[in-house]
Amino acid sequence: MGEKKKKIVKTIKVDVDKCNGCRACEVICSAFHAAPKYSSNNPARSRIRVIHEPLKDIYIPVYAGEYTKAECTGRDKYVIDGKEYDECAFCRASCPSRDLFKEPDSGLPLKCDMCEDDPPQKEPLCVQWCLNKALIYEEREVEVDEEEEVKKEDMEIGLEALLDKYGLDKITETVARLSMSKKG
């Protein structure tokens, strides 16, 4: 076991009671992460999604988390204050069981980066755009092991997903072919 060390983690407190279902968080997230920056927007690419069923009064803003190649077994239901939620409604995973947190065209996984992307924002933009204060940014101090986990780049996460889908051989083959045609 390595040494313990103090570290600031960025968190968002989600107050679902304050959410009015406007999806401004999805708008600004997808615009910020467009390439070039803000050149387009498309909630389907957002890394925060509001899971909502208005007639059941269910509104849950959820952040995109880890990519996972296999779906979990969780199909349970939670009843909170008389409202029935699917377990999945609270899950951050970009997983094969649903189309949430995947690029709509390529299917590549999406992950919230707390708007640390270039230029880094002082607060995640969804928080800034949520005037109803359903999203509250909080920095918390936690103890972590000395060795920092290596942060994966967007591309690496994407590649991993492609690997899972097509296998290594197919990918190397395609990359080789593409680089040939690009050069040619």
Next chain:
Amino acid sequence: MRYAETGFNLEIDLSKGSIDRVETDPRLTEEHLGGLGTNARILWDRVPAEAEPFSAENLLIFGTGLLCGTPATGANRTVVSTFSPQTRLMAYSMMGGFWAPELKYAGYDKVILRGKSPDLVYIWINNDKVEIRDASHLKGKGAVETAQLIREELKEPKAQVASIGLAGESKVYFASIEQGRSSASRAGLGAVMGDKGVKAIAVRGTKDLKLARPAEFMALCNEVLKYIERRNENPIQGVMPILAGLGSPQEMAVHDEKWHTENFAWGNARLRRKDFWNDEIAKKWAETLDSMRTRLISCYNCPMKCGGTITVPGLPTYMMKCFSKLTYTMAAMSDLDFGLKIAQRATEYGVDGFSAPQVMAFAVELYEAGILTDQDMPGFPADNEERFYWLLDRIVRREGIGDILANGTHWAAQQIGKGAEAYAHNNIKKHEQLPLKLGMLNPIYFLMYATGEKINITQIEGQFPQSPFPTREEREAFVKDWIQVPDEKFKQYFLDWELRGEKSIPFYPTVEATCDIVDWQERMHYIDDALGVCAGLSSFPLKPPYHIHNYPKFISAGAGIEMDEDRLTQVARRNRNLVRALNVRRGMRRKDEKPPEDHWKKRFPELEEKLLNEYYKFRGWNKDGIPTKESLHELGLDFVGEDFIKRGILPDKESAPSS
């Protein structure tokens, strides 16, 4: 490259069952922007002036505003346009909610329906895949229920659905198109949808919408958001609470209904109940609202909360907004509990929350006056509330007396005869209005009401206060940060406006100033309706975040169309004149520009004539309210002038403009 818009419309011919994705002409966007503007242009170009509202030739257009789907706050309006079975003029009604942005993300600016489907169908737009699907299993289903069933059947919980209920299927002249928390309700749009055999349009889109100059556009969006935040924290002083904030009237949030219940008329828009509101009623109604309203909700990309989710114990949940909270209650002389209960059924049936209660109250009055009898209405209940359910059920099925009432008070009165006409007293241009009855004529309000093409009293409020502030100090404080005025002269008009004396209504603002003020208010409405921005953030409330000074920048940076205040003003005038021209071509004239006789207690016929004369002149219209050839030419609408001459609506040799 097209920005802010997609550059494609979806053309669906229901008779043939054909679906085409058609590229649009970017010049039309420059001339009319989008939404109402381009909708009107399409109606002008493609629907013959003689076309019957219920005919294959009539179009039903679902148009998104130019800024819908961009990050601009509150840009979420779908403008639904057609020719109305009730007014027989152009009908357009806006719905907020989530449908317009979804359509943009699917890759289309408009859905244009023509022809008629022999069987009931619904349309499923899933990005590039568009299908006309059988809807026979949805026949007779409620509008909200239909949306839910379609989402389940498509296994697409994220689809946005606009649907009609039984009223639309039965072609009730005041049938609405419902879309979750929003609806396009006025002038029978739902009836035309029913006539076309379309139960619903479901949309899902996952494509990008591009901006021309992103950094600039985002800076503007952020300014608007900051302004809204500040404005929400600082309501306007000196006006009643409902006018102090932004958004649509916050009916779902407020408990205090003293003003509405005592100033609006009850029953068939007749009875003012001056001492209605008391502690006991306040307590009871607050309990009703608190026990049934679960959450305050917004439209797409908007921080306001103008809608509410309503769950009446034992009934399916529905969503509500604005003043429909009280229309049923007051028409039936009942209480809020009844109002929220019957509104559930009315929302599923899909009827307009203004016209429907009025039509029912009209029927009750006719019955009490002996004009309608037990023979006309066999089985009509004795209990007051039961009567409203009874009428509603028959209207949406066009059953018995319901078949006549389904045409609205104007046409029903004509069919019934026996003096029933006098009971259809709260209409303008054959369309039922909010039951507002006032004392002294306000010249600004008079002009907007008389000449408004929307034919809808509820949408005429604007950025100029509805009444003067009592003291000069208060007025000075108000104008200090009034950045929205297009010109400093408006501040002066307001500063000089007094509660009593020479400079008070009806003779102040002067006729000239009134024309200026009306021009400003209308301009903002026409811009909002072309851009698809909610009036609740622009033309409707005092000191809104969007105004004539920042709108041109939004258009330039968003759509890449070079725009400044003058050019934008020109576009708004062009659209305003084109909508007028559509109505003129269908026979609307000065004689029709008459607010209900009893709308104000004190009327001033001479002043009213003068206001109309001067306003028409100001607009470049002749004495009959018809745009002249010259003024049409200035707006690049020569084709309208030529058509008018061909039809003999304007003389061949243009006479001097009216004087």
